[in-house]
Amino acid sequence: MTSTNSEWRQRLDERLELIERDEADDPVHAPLTWRSVVSFVAALTTLCIIGALAVSL
Amino acid sequence: MTQVQNNAVEQDAAYSSMPLFKHERIWSAFDFTWVSMSVAIATWTFLTGGATVLLVGFGGGLAATLIGNAVGMGIMIFGSVFLSQRLGVEQYRALKSVFGAVGVAVIVITVVATIEMGWSSLLGVMFGRGVTEIANQAFGASLEPNGVVVTLLGLLAIIAAWFILSRGPIAIGRLNKFVAPGLLIIVVLMLALLLTSFSVTDLLDAKPLAPFEDDRLNFAIAVEFNVAGGLAWWPVMGSMARLTRGPRAAMWPAFAGLFAGTLIAQVTGMASALLIGNAEPTSWMVPVGGPIIGVCALLFVAFANVTSIAAIGYSTVLAIKQTSESVFGRLRWSVLCAIFMVLPAVLAFFPDFMHEQFMTFVVLSGAAIAAVCGVVVADYFVLRRQAVPLRALYATGSDDPLRFTGGVNIAAMVSIVAGSFFYLFVYNPVTLAALPVFELTTASIPTFVVAGLVYVPLCSLLYVRRNLGGYRLASPFAMKTTEG
Numbered sequence: 001m002t003s004t005n006s007e008w009r010q011r012l013d014e015r016l017e018l019i020e021r022d023e024a025d026d027p028v029h030a031p032l033t034w035r036s037v038v039s040f041v042a043a044l045t046t047l048c049i050i051g052a053l054a055v056s057l
Numbered sequence: 058m059t060q061v062q063n064n065a066v067e068q069d070a071a072y073s074s075m076p077l078f079k080h081e082r083i084w085s086a087f088d089f090t091w092v093s094m095s096v097a098i099a100t101w102t103f104l105t106g107g108a109t110v111l112l113v114g115f116g117g118g119l120a121a122t123l124i125g126n127a128v129g130m131g132i133m134i135f136g137s138v139f140l141s142q143r144l145g146v147e148q149y150r151a152l153k154s155v156f157g158a159v160g161v162a163v164i165v166i167t168v169v170a171t172i173e174m175g176w177s178s179l180l181g182v183m184f185g186r187g188v189t190e191i192a193n194q195a196f197g198a199s200l201e202p203n204g205v206v207v208t209l210l211g212l213l214a215i216i217a218a219w220f221i222l223s224r225g226p227i228a229i230g231r232l233n234k235f236v237a238p239g240l241l242i243i244v245v246l247m248l249a250l251l252l253t254s255f256s257v258t259d260l261l262d263a264k265p266l267a268p269f270e271d272d273r274l275n276f277a278i279a280v281e282f283n284v285a286g287g288l289a290w291w292p293v294m295g296s297m298a299r300l301t302r303g304p305r306a307a308m309w310p311a312f313a314g315l316f317a318g319t320l321i322a323q324v325t326g327m328a329s330a331l332l333i334g335n336a337e338p339t340s341w342m343v344p345v346g347g348p349i350i351g352v353c354a355l356l357f358v359a360f361a362n363v364t365s366i367a368a369i370g371y372s373t374v375l376a377i378k379q380t381s382e383s384v385f386g387r388l389r390w391s392v393l394c395a396i397f398m399v400l401p402a403v404l405a406f407f408p409d410f411m412h413e414q415f416m417t418f419v420v421l422s423g424a425a426i427a428a429v430c431g432v433v434v435a436d437y438f439v440l441r442r443q444a445v446p447l448r449a450l451y452a453t454g455s456d457d458p459l460r461f462t463g464g465v466n467i468a469a470m471v472s473i474v475a476g477s478f479f480y481l482f483v484y485n486p487v488t489l490a491a492l493p494v495f496e497l498t499t500a501s502i503p504t505f506v507v508a509g510l511v512y513v514p515l516c517s518l519l520y521v522r523r524n525l526g527g528y529r530l531a532s533p534f535a536m537k538t539t540e541g
Contacts, residue, residue, distance in 0.1 A: 051123035
């Protein structure tokens with residue numbers, strides 16, 4: 001590493017502050033919604049059903 | 058910005074675990090799909106295809122690939138992608154919220170490094186076998202597939218991978234820009250060669266290569282093997298997902314890219330194993346494709362093994378460096394990379410062992426990762442409700458709210474051990490003893506569930522109720538509900 005720990009820590013603090021400020025203006029750190037979870041699991045289940053049908057045929 | 062500052066930022070991006078700014082999250086859904094597909098089309102996928110049809114025919118193999126990868130990749134995505142994606146933080150830094158700083162180091166060294174060293178040695182052996190095959194076919198040599206030449210060439214591949222790896226991620230990225238599309242072309246070419254040399258009926262009628270007597274057990278083991286194959290992406294996907302801008306832009310592309318890449322390469326591996334008796338393209342590319350196409354393709358596949366070792370090594374060495382700063386922090390990157398290569402180099406002396414134990418190795422790896430994913434999902438989605446205090450991931454000493462017990466979340470470790478033992482109770486890949494439920498649920502799904510079920514009450518008892526582990530911290534992101 002070219003930087004010392006204190007320089008790294010300073011850059012980290014600056015970065016965290018900017019990220020939090022940025023977040024207040026335009027959120028990017030969004031949580032996953034239940035709707036997305038359900039649609040994703042449904043897609044996976046469909047693949048499993050297709051696989052099960054393929055082997056039973 | 059001065060040159061020194063620029064260098065520092067480049068170093069941070071390459072070797073550090075700073076959280077990303079919004080403008081640094083550069084991957085669209087399309088980009089991430091392509092990247093995921095590129096990493097999935099790797100040479101080991103031929104082997105997983107070949108191993109699948111040891112037990113089942115092409116139809117069963119296709120079904121096992123669909124079901125196993127849907128389950129394995131689904132669990133893996135919930136256990137890696139969302140946490141890092143939301144925070145914009147490298148995976149092993151983010152996992153501090155689950156395991157504690159020391160706990161992550163324990164997971165990295167005992168689970169991740171062991172698994173990735175195993176894969177690296179296997180790729181080294183594949184390189185050795187590929188080049189000896191070229192020598193045998195092009196120059197009429199008669200080198201043994203498990204002989205000393207394979208070991209020496211395997212060592213050469215490992216040294217070459219170390220050379221690339223020691224130059225950092227930019228060198229690996231530049232090489233992979235050519236290797237991934239090249240492999241995709243070769244996979245399609247191989248499939249076309251196979252289907253022009255054999256009929257689809259030949260493929261569908263081909264018998265599994267080495268099945269057990271019980272057909273249902275054969276299919277269940279094939280599915281379990283593919284579940285483990287899907288889970289095997291856990292060590293790398295979180296850190297890649299942090300470069301995307303929303304959970305949906307991470308979730309679907311991660312799955313679609315990995316699934317499509319695996320399906321294409323694995324189907325080719327299955328077809329070649331069933332039709333020619335060997336999943337590795339090295340054994341038949343020259344006779345089927347002719348000397349020029351065959352040797353060129355073989356050389357490319359052999360080289361792709363080297364870049365795969367380097368790519369695996371990068372994510373693992375970075376994880377070791379970041380999670381064990383006090384132990385390995387002072388070592389130079391190239392030295393750390395050399396340490397990573399020691400075990401693969403030793404294993405290269407036993408090429409037949411690595412090939413014969415490939416299936417057991419993958420399944421046992423999956424057992425551990427399924428339990429880890431169960432704990433991560435229970436912690437992130439159930440106990441923390443997707444609200445992780447970003448600043449706490451970088452806190453140290455007495456200020457660190459994620460200290461748990463001496464830096465280790467005991468509840469997480471106990472749950473992983475409990476989940477892994479439960480896996481062996483449901484299905485033992487060494488003795489092949491299995492409970493009847495294994496044929497219906499696989500062993501990975503119950504392991505994932507059991508690890509999570511053990512974790513929630515235990516962690517509540519040890520940490521949440523005692524206001525330890527930062528579970529009641531107001532996260533700066535807790536109030537955001539916009540979907541990405």
